[in-house]
Amino acid sequence: MIANELIHHLIDEIALHNSEKAYKTLFMQMHESLVDFATSILKSAEDAEEVVSDFFIIIWQRRAQLQAIDNPRMYFYTGVKNAALNKLKSIKRSRQTSGIEWETSLKSVFFNPEELMLSSEIVKEVMKAVNELPPKCKIIFKLVKEEGLKYAEAANLLDISVKTVEAQMAIALRRIKTHSEFKNQFPELHFILTQKK
Numbered sequence: 001m002i003a004n005e006l007i008h009h010l011i012d013e014i015a016l017h018n019s020e021k022a023y024k025t026l027f028m029q030m031h032e033s034l035v036d037f038a039t040s041i042l043k044s045a046e047d048a049e050e051v052v053s054d055f056f057i058i059i060w061q062r063r064a065q066l067q068a069i070d071n072p073r074m075y076f077y078t079g080v081k082n083a084a085l086n087k088l089k090s091i092k093r094s095r096q097t098s099g100i101e102w103e104t105s106l107k108s109v110f111f112n113p114e115e116l117m118l119s120s121e122i123v124k125e126v127m128k129a130v131n132e133l134p135p136k137c138k139i140i141f142k143l144v145k146e147e148g149l150k151y152a153e154a155a156n157l158l159d160i161s162v163k164t165v166e167a168q169m170a171i172a173l174r175r176i177k178t179h180s181e182f183k184n185q186f187p188e189l190h191f192i193l194t195q196k197k
Helices: 004-017 020-042 045-061 063-068 072-090 120-131 135-146 151-158 162-178 187-194
Strands: none
Touching (some): 004 020, 004 063, 004 072, 020 072, 020 135, 045 063, 072 151, 120 135, 135 151, 135 162, 151 162
C-alpha cells in the first residue's frame, strides 16, 4: 500500500512541476489496486484496465487542480468506482450499486510477517482465510486492511453504512480467527486484525 504522504508528494510534483516521472510513479504505485477494485465492479479485467487507464489520463489532464484534493486515495477510488459504474451503463449491464456482486482477492499481506515472526505457513493460512471470505466482505476487508481506508471512507465508497462495514469486518475477523487460535497464539497479529479504523 502506498503511503498517503507519498501520494500527496507525487500529486504536488505533478500539479506544480508537470512531473511525468511523479505521474508514472503514482500510476505504478496505485494501478494494481485500482484495477483490482474496478474488476470487482466490472467482472472483467480488460474493462477494469481500460477504466483505470482512462482515469489516469483524466488525472494528467486535470493536473493543475490536483492540489485541491484533500484525500487523494479516496478521490482515486471514488473516481474509479464512478468510471466503472459508467462503463457498466455504457455496455448495458447496469445494475444498482447495491446489486453489484463484488469480487476481489487480496494480493499482499496486510501486516509485516517478519516483524511478527510468523511462519510462511501461518501467513498462507491467514491469506487463505481472507480470500475465502464472501465477495462483499472481502472487498471491505481489502479496502480497510490492505488499502488503509477508514471505515467511514470504505462505507462512502461502497454506498453502504458504516454499521455495514463494521458488521462485515466482524464477520471477516470471526472467519479468519476460526482458521487458527490467533488471539492466544499471535496476540500482535490479533491486535492488527482487530484494530478499528
